[in-house]
Amino acid sequence: MSKIAIGSDHRGFELKEYLKKELKGYEFDDLGTNSNNSVDYPDIAKDVAMVVANNKYEKGILICYTGIGMSIAANKVKGIRAALCHDETTAKMSREHNDANVLCLGSGMLEEEQAKAIAEVWLKTPFSNEERHIDRNKKIKAME
Numbered sequence: 001m002s003k004i005a006i007g008s009d010h011r012g013f014e015l016k017e018y019l020k021k022e023l024k025g026y027e028f029d030d031l032g033t034n035s036n037n038s039v040d041y042p043d044i045a046k047d048v049a050m051v052v053a054n055n056k057y058e059k060g061i062l063i064c065y066t067g068i069g070m071s072i073a074a075n076k077v078k079g080i081r082a083a084l085c086h087d088e089t090t091a092k093m094s095r096e097h098n099d100a101n102v103l104c105l106g107s108g109m110l111e112e113e114q115a116k117a118i119a120e121v122w123l124k125t126p127f128s129n130e131e132r133h134i135d136r137n138k139k140i141k142a143m144e
Helices: 010-022 041-053 068-074 088-096 112-124 131-142
Strands: 002-008 026-030 059-064 082-084 102-106
Touching: 002 010, 002 041, 010 026, 010 059, 010 112, 041 059, 041 068, 041 102, 059 068, 059 112, 068 082, 068 102, 082 088, 088 112, 102 112
Parallel strands: 002 026, 002 059, 059 102, 082 102
Antiparallel strands: none
């Protein structure tokens, strides 16, 4: 069973709890928040991004109202390729082409079932290992 680091701010809390229940075949380590009480999303993004960057987890999921703040914050951590996905195609492409290791979702932008479908595709899609994508990802890494 794959272990996934997951976190959200207060606006993503309900969707995070839903995904933890509904995504079968995965074990989640919840790095917060644990309620609807206001928190600063960069703190949660950093916690999840750091454990993924340090190879404690292969993948992470972050949720805030739009997903934008989480993706910006997570991408500040060296080694993170966070992708804000809004449908199954962007989820699939972020894994196949970019080898994204953190999925960002917007709780206010997606219905629960949409978010679940996106996460399922993202979690199941492997990196393509095509030379052109390897080369492009190396160029991105060189920018860190």
